[in-house]
Amino acid sequence: QVQLVQSGAEVKKPGxxxxxSCKASGGTFSSYTVSWVRQAPGQGLEWMGRIMPILGTANxxxxxxxxxxxxxxxxxxxxxxxxxxxKSDDTAVYYCARGGLRGYWYFDLWGRGTLVNVSS
Amino acid sequence: xxxxxQPPSASGSPGQSVTISCTxxxxxxxxxxxxxxxxxxxxxAPRLIIYEVNKRPSGVPDRFSGSKSGNTASLTVSGLQAExxxxxxxxxxxxxxxxxxxxxxxxxx
Numbered sequence: 245q246v247q248l249v250q251s252g253a254e255v256k257k258p259g260x261x262x263x264x265s266c267k268a269s270g271g272t273f274s275s276y277t278v279s280w281v282r283q284a285p286g287q288g289l290e291w292m293g294r295i296m297p298i299l300g301t302a303n304x305x306x307x308x309x310x311x312x313x314x315x316x317x318x319x320x321x322x323x324x325x326x327x328x329x330x331k332s333d334d335t336a337v338y339y340c341a342r343g344g345l346r347g348y349w350y351f352d353l354w355g356r357g358t359l360v361n362v363s364s
Numbered sequence: 365x366x367x368x369x370q371p372p373s374a375s376g377s378p379g380q381s382v383t384i385s386c387t388x389x390x391x392x393x394x395x396x397x398x399x400x401x402x403x404x405x406x407x408x409a410p411r412l413i414i415y416e417v418n419k420r421p422s423g424v425p426d427r428f429s430g431s432k433s434g435n436t437a438s439l440t441v442s443g444l445q446a447e448x449x450x451x452x453x454x455x456x457x458x459x460x461x462x463x464x465x466x467x468x469x470x471x472x473x
Contacts, residue, residue: 279462281410288367288467289402289410289453303460306365339409349457350400350415357409 246271248340248355255361261328264358266340268321273297277343279351280314280325282336292338294348295323330362368393368454368465375471376444384468386437386454394435398457401430401439405450414439446472 251265266278279294293304297316304312313326323340338358341351369387376382386393386401393399399417402410412421414430417437427442437456441448449472454465 281464289404289455289464290367291455291462291464294462305461341410344412344415346416347398349396349398349462350412350455351402351410352412352415352421354409354411 250355250358253359256330262360263326264338266323266355272321277348278323279341281339284336332362335362365463370465370468373469377473380444381442383440386465388435392456392458393437396457399437400455402453403450444472
């Protein structure tokens with residue numbers, strides 16, 4: 245069955261950008277959506293945005309608009325999340341999560357997460 | 365979009381039930397029957413346990429149930445087991461976005 249395989253941990257300087265990938269292994273994203281959710285150390289989950297790879301259309305949480313870009317490459321079944329102007333409080337585990345069969349309002353499959361550490 | 369409000373902690377003995385609330389507004393929880401719940405063990409990715417208020421994905425025990433009244437959704441775990449000790453998060457659709465709850469740590473005494 246499909247698994248979401250994320251890229252490895254990153255260490256970034258404040259002010260730089262990071263690009264994290266999420267590949268559908270063993271299948272494709274088909275007409276599902278893919279969201280990005282982050283979790284700062286010891287904190288809760290925070291939805292950042294979503295994309296429907298087959299259409300390429302993305303929606304972003306107000307908090308991240310202008311700083312996050314979610315793209316998709318259908319040919320490789322990979323979704324990317326790029327976060328710019330990094331600050332120390334962007335240090336978090338970033339998860340990709342597939343929207344459910346019935347719609348994008350729930351997430352039925354998750355990647356294992358990518359740790360992004362922002363430190364000078 | 366503010367996070368949905370959950371109690372920080374809940375607990376129960378094995379075999380007992382525990383209920384977690386998730387309070388939002390008419391723009392999220394109260395406006396749509398699109399509330400989902402996730403279980404997260406330490407160091408692991410979240411796992412979907414309830415979607416669309418009260419639907420369980422295949423493989424999720426029927427000890428987990430969900431409901432909603434007005435702007436508040438609830439998750440009940442019946443017949444608590446040791447492996448139910450975890451963090452639980454609600455999530456609601458909110459127009460074009462999704463919003464998560466603040467999370468509840470469930471302890472099995």
